[in-house]
Amino acid sequence: MEGKAKRILIADDEPDILEIVSYNLSKEGYEIYTAKDGNEAIERAKQLNPDLIILDIMMPKKTGIEVCEILRTQAMFQHTLIIFLTALSDESSQIKGLETGADDYVNKPISPKVLISRVNALFRRTNTKPSESKTLSIGNINIDPVKFMVMIDGKDVILAKKEFELLYLLASRPGRVFLRNEILSQVWGNDVIVGDRTIDVHIRKVRQKMGVDCITTVKGVGYKFDV
Amino acid sequence: MEGKAKRILIADDEPDILEIVSYNLSKEGYEIYTAKDGNEAIERAKQLNPDLIILDIMMPKKTGIEVCEILRTQAMFQHTLIIFLTALSDESSQIKGLETGADDYVNKPISPKVLISRVNALFRRTNTKPSESKTLSIGNINIDPVKFMVMIDGKDVILAKKEFELLYLLASRPGRVFLRNEILSQVWGNDVIVGDRTIDVHIRKVRQKMGVDCITTVKGVGYKFDV
DNA sequence: CTTCCATGTTAACAGTATGTTTACACAAAA
DNA sequence: TTTTGTGTAAACATACTGTTAACATGGAAG
Structure with a gap:
């Protein structure tokens, strides 16, 4: 049943958020990696090839939106899941985020439980493609x-x-x-x-x-x- | 260019909601079908085999949660996308909804644009294979x-x-x-x-x-x- | 310490999957 | 028609895999 620990990269400039999210998701059995700004996020993504990337939008160096756009031009990240996690709750940001190629958009303040549910839901959906799941x-x-x-x-x-x-x-x-x-x-x-x-x-x-x-x-x- | 119009079934007991959502999604090129309660939703789902089902939670006959649970037991609906669209914005409902096997959970009052973005995001992900003519x-x-x-x-x-x-x-x-x-x-x-x-x-x-x-x-x- | 046996190590061999080149049929362009 | 280029086939060359055999090592039992 298990088989594979999914790898999640979390990028946020607030250490508190990183810690809370890391803690909760690793408790769920995911392998967690972190980045503190946009550039680091891109760099680590290339190293790690994670299954899911959670991006804050307001980050130093590069915004989450920019990171998402850059990653999506690379074939390697065509199938990587991306969630925006941000304090910008206005409608247009959300639409922009989703149209940039993200798979979900979650507003801060976050509820760890909700985030976990949404992460699980994403993986549940993509897991159904049996081709990639035997890793x-x-x-x-x-x-x-x-x-x-x-x-x-x-x-x-x-x-x-x-x-x-x-x-x-x-x-x-x-x-x-x-x-x-x-x-x-x-x-x-x-x-x-x-x-x-x-x-x-x-x-x-x-x-x-x-x-x-x-x-x-x-x-x-x-x-x-x-x- | 496009392959085939995706079929979306919307179940809600408020005619206004049905109309707004139908209008906006059909404008995006989707084929829209509707149901007024839980039982009708299940019935129509079996007839139509839609690509996506949008479920209100508080409906007569059967709640959206019940509908989702029933559909998910059927092999036919294992890969059908499901979105909950509801006025229940509390955290536990959302978690419950996602854990029931839904792919997204959107709160009322809905913004048509946000809903469209989320629907598009879901389809973008599942469309994967054929001639994704992207650079x-x-x-x-x-x-x-x-x-x-x-x-x-x-x-x-x-x-x-x-x-x-x-x-x-x-x-x-x-x-x-x-x-x-x-x-x-x-x-x-x-x-x-x-x-x-x-x-x-x-x-x-x-x-x-x-x-x-x-x-x-x-x-x-x-x-x-x-x- | 010696003996025995299971496994480690190495090199070499044969068979096979792939690389390479040439040739040819065919279609599109001129 | 000629010309040019594409897709496929055939024939041969090459590189690598999988296997074997022969020998080395190392640990346990006596």
Whole structure:
């Protein structure tokens, strides 16, 4: 059910707001990142590629509107959710915000509960597209079967097909030990017969390419992905 | 340009509201249908299978909340957008509404313009796929599907039709890997049968003409546009 | 300490997926 | 008609994957 912690970037120049929102959303199981002004928001967005960006409108350097406009011109952020969170409650600001390409517009003073509800509602709606939803996140490791990509601390790791399938299997149940037989039947298929060392060699390649050792050997049993 | 007029069902027991909302949304090009109470809303929803349902909460027969709950149990309405439009502005109602499975919650008195913005925002998000003829920018690469042109660092690159379609598909989701099958069905169409090397040849031509290598091969899987 | 066995490591091999080039049919433009 | 360019196919070249085999290592049991 879980699988993936959504990443949320919050940009606001008021530390109080950052703290309140961060606290409440992280309690809901989201991974929270923050930025203090418009420029920092753009920079961090590019680094993190978050699932949702919450933007204050009145910020130093660049306003939330400007940030939104800039991000929306980039293909990378075409599908990123954006919520404006602002004290400007007048009608035209709201319309402007939504037309800039935001997905929601919430007025301050904010109620944490309402914000959480709206965030959840946004994710509920986008989650229904099953294509993007199988991404695994364990710590700072990101495994995306759609992009066929592994990211560690924001850096890409290119794995071959079998290597990726192997890693994905292990990472799908972090901490759980997979017997060699299980791995064979899941990654190679039941009817394929391969030598004993084949799994080891692939494990080695994955370990090597990832740099981080997140796969533990359980001698006489199999392998597991470290939690 | 546009595909097809979106259908919106509005349920409210106040004729005035029905009229104002209907008028404003139909002016935007939507097809509008109405219902006067909860039961009628459910009935008409089943008949019409609308793209969006706008529900008043305080209605005779069944409240908007009840209607929403009932609809959401039906597979048919799992992906239908729902907006609550209500005079109940208190926080808990809003939360309740959103948690029932609604996609937005707008308070009365309504501003037609705000409502329109929010409706548009919802559809913008779900419209995703087909020919979202928007200019894409990735880094210093600009792809304009209207002019059928690609610019790199301000310099024009002329691509043939198929080449352009291929590039545009990949660039529409930078980082995402497209399987060979996907590429075939999206660029060539489902029924067309072409040889194995055809995709490669086109990829090569695109790479060649662009000068920059922004397309990565994922062996055994497909191709992706580098982020 | 020695032995044994499971796994780690490395290099090399074969098969396959993709890259590359050329050629040709066909359509559009001139 | 000629000319030019596009899309596809075929043939060959290349690079990489997946696999094996041979050997190294390391820990546990005796």
